[in-house]
Amino acid sequence: MAARTFSFQKILDNPLFNWISKRRWWLLVAAISLSVFMPVAVIFLSWLNPQPDVWAHLTDTVLTELIGNTLSLTVGVALGVFVLGVALAWLTAMCQFPGRKIFDWALMLPFSVPAYVMAFCFLGLLDYSGPIQTWIRTHISADFDLSVRNLAGVICVFVLSFYPYVYMLARTAFMNQGRGQMDAARSLGCNSFQAFWRVMLPMARPAIAAGMALAIMETLADFGAVSVFNFDTFTTAIYKSWYGLFNIYAAAQLASLLLVFVIGCLWFEQRARGRARYEQHERQQKQNLYQLTGLQAWSASLFCLIVLSLAFILPVSQLVWWVVETQLADFDARFVQLMVNTLSLGATAAVITVMVALVMAFAQRVEKNPHMDRAARFSTLGYALPGTVLAVGLMVWFSWIDNSLIKLVNNWFGINTGQLFLGSVFALLVSYTVRFLAVAYGPVNSHLQAIRVSIHEAAQSLGASQRKVLWRVYVPMLRPGLLVAALLVLVDVMKEMPATLLMRPFGWDTLAVRIYEMTSEGEWERAALPALTLVIVGLAPVMVLMSKSRRH
Amino acid sequence: MRKLISVVALATLAAGCGKQEAPEAAKTEAAKSADPVTLTVYSARKEHLIKPLFDLYTEKTGTQIQYITDKAAPLLSRLNSEGANTPADMLITVDAGNLWKAAADGVLASVDSEALEANVPANLQDENNQWFGLSIRARTIIYAKDRVKEGELSTYEALADEQWKGRLCLRTSKKVYNQSLVASMISNLGEEKTEKIVGGWVNNLATDVFSNDTKAMNAVQAGQCDATVVNTYYYGRLQAKAPDANLAIFWPNQEDRGVHINISGAGVTKYAKNPAEAQKLLEWLSSEEAQQQFAQLNHEYPVNAKVSATPEVQAWGDFKRDELNVSEAGRLQPASVKLMDRVNYR
Helix, strand or coil: CHHHHHHHHHHHCCHHHHHHHHCHHHHHHHHHHHHHHHHHHHHHHHHHCCCHHHHHHHHHCCHHHHHHHHHHHHHHHHHHHHHHHHHHHHHHHHEECCCHHHHHHHCCHHHHCCHHHHHHHHHHHHCCCCHHHHHHHHHCCCCCCCCCCCHHHHHHHHHHHHHHHHHHHHHHHHHHHCCHHHHHHHHCCCCHHHHHHHHHHHHCHHHHHHHHHHHHHHHHHCCHHHHHHCCCCHHHHHHHHHHHCCCHHHHHHHHHHHHHHHHHHHHHHHHHHCCCCCCCCCCCCCCCCEECCHHHHHHHHHHHHHHHHHHHHHHHHHHHHHHHHHCCCCCCHHHHHHHHHHHHHHHHHHHHHHHHHHHHHHHHHHCCCHHHHHHHHHHCHHHHCCHHHHHHHHHHHHHHHHHHHHHHHHHHHCCCCCCCCCCCHHHHHHHHHHHHHHHHHHHHHHHHCCCCHHHHHHHHHCCCCHHHHHHHHHHHHHHHHHHHHHHHHHHHHHHCCHHHHHHCCCCCCCHHHHHHHHHCCCCHHHHHHHHHHHHHHHHHHHHHHHHHHHCC | CHHHHHHHHHHHHHHHHHHHHHHHHHHHHHHHCCCCCEEEEEECCCHHHHHHHHHHHHHHHCCEEEEEECCHHHHHHHHHHHHHHCCCCEEEEECHHHHHHHHHHCCECCCCCHHHHHHCCHHHECCCCCCEEEEEEEEEEEEECCCCCCCCCCCCHHHHCHHHCCCEECECCCCHHHHHHHHHHHHHHCHHHHHHHHHHHHHCECCCCECCHHHHHHHHHHCCCCEEEEEHHHHHHHHHHCCCCCEEEECCCCCCCCEEEEEEEEEEECCCCCHHHHHHHHHHHHCHHHHHHHHHCCCCEECCCCCCCCHHHHCCCCCCECCCCCHHHHHCHHHHHHHHHHCCCC
């Protein structure tokens, strides 16, 4: 007995084990980052197959226009979501005006409508042959012809679709800050706007930047909404090379350039932020809101109402109209199964992704290793890739693992297992994590940065292990951030289409898959039912999580 | 918080496991008994267009069919990556270009079948028997009855003429149907002439190109333009929804090569686990029994000459079809995309 314990002790004392144990957080983060980054790295491997013909053709013809369009679109959307998201967040988090309680969570609802559904609803309503212009031509001016299929139209749709990211994160940041600093600034002579601009806004910078980063990455990666508007962006070149020119290598090379651009932007933002620290020193108190009165109050309500109408009520009304037109013909037992699949995949993926994001953000507090932040950011890049490109990267990666495993097992044991990963729920969940880690990491990390390091040190000095510090100190304090992250991932996964299409197990169709099937055939009316269901299914989590995120 | 997570996780696991049992049970039951086989199909043709046929086949033969639907290019990537380990027995896809690419990538197997040779015309199947067309759609001209005079329409090429300035609507060049149309023109007329013609189309556009055929037809209805080029089944769907629309169908190029047609088709995969069964399914899909419904579900023309189209489709009239082998559309697709880029056809 003594001899056995002694040798067991020897194993634990092994220098290698010690080395691993000391650096376990860093290794954990490195392992996660690597496995999450690998499918993305597959895209970069395409450079091993140079395609000069395709590049020459694209540079000669469309590339300049595409890059110009993409840059204008990015700048327009960035400005739009910043202004709209921050303004709305400020109003609902810090001010009291009629209807604030409802607008608080309702302004998040546009998030459950996929961008391309929003795009199609708008085009259906506002295009030449749509009801509004037709009415104007019949009753006002017969020559009325407003073009909406252009940059302005696309920017509007994207801003209305993606402002929730900035709204959500800025709102929580403002709520965490409270009035204290604002009042302090005003007592020192700033007027309200100056206090806002010079104190509150910079303190909320990580959150706002995280929200804007998400909005921009989604804009760059989007293919559905720009297709509906037929607005050519860089992503258009990617699909043109792949589907049109039959050249997947050129497509992957273009996608990798897109990633490099995103990396550049994120790096630039990090540098600009410098070594500023965003820790909050004020205890979170029950809100002391600015009471708006008279004209100010009603303008605030009106502003919120207009945004909500344009971003949610109008598109959803269009969907409801179409559902009524088709008379629920497609609603059957199979449809209910779609709803179950969608919810279960979304919820599981949300839990997994948020946990991974939490570990990665927390690990940076445990080990002050500058590489950790970089590793973490690399692993969030899956979000910036166009959906189908990432899906193929994931598929290639899993396929390679499968093929190698099958060969190995066959050689060693003589059994042919068939595919293990590709086509399993596990692979699909991993795909969601790879794609949406950015969505979870942004909120979690920006909230984590607001927690004082001294709290962590105090807990440790009281004898808590790192794991205990995480569970019993950080998680309760981060609850709003975690819930925000979970909500974002849940709804994003429910809307997700390309990876689900390519990697789903047989029979695991989701609502997004059904939407795709209808819209790709141009049957938008029939796509309204699954789209509306998606919105309704997303309604409950939005309401619950938004209300929970307010009570800290 | 912990409770919330564990409850959610348990609930989803339960839902996931419980749900998995349904198709899994059917699958394992099928695997246990010797006869019923489960075929796996990768399909770029949407579920609501193939499921009724699969259900019919399962009822008739007992063979279970499991399938995954997606766009053609990702499915092809998946077949390429999976290689010999692919579970797919059959690939169904839309547009001859995609079929050509699948054959070129070497993911399909040659099928020697008398039934398929008899049911599918030679210009609608692969010369090496790797894929076979299953339904036909034509890409033809739709025009406004009240604004286009008798005799104004003749050919695709004529749409580039002066008289159509500001009266033409088109769908985007990014859609494979237009790429195939232009590819067939390159094959018939040569690249230089086609470039001039497509350039002429772009000059005659009344407004920016549309993302889908139905929108283009709506624009014609609303008066934004007078004519457009669409796939026949979109017109069929529009007719079904709005029978009194002021649109009419025109068959161009009846004096020369005929109307451009395209197909949806299928092939047995090279590494199919059940090649014989897959071949049987393919033969059945091309048979008279299946062809009627296959085409009818989508207002298309059946490929089997012995089967006639639905009365609504037949009401559009007979027309001369371009006899070009549809795989030419695939071979020339990259050239067609590059040509359209050069003339700014977005």
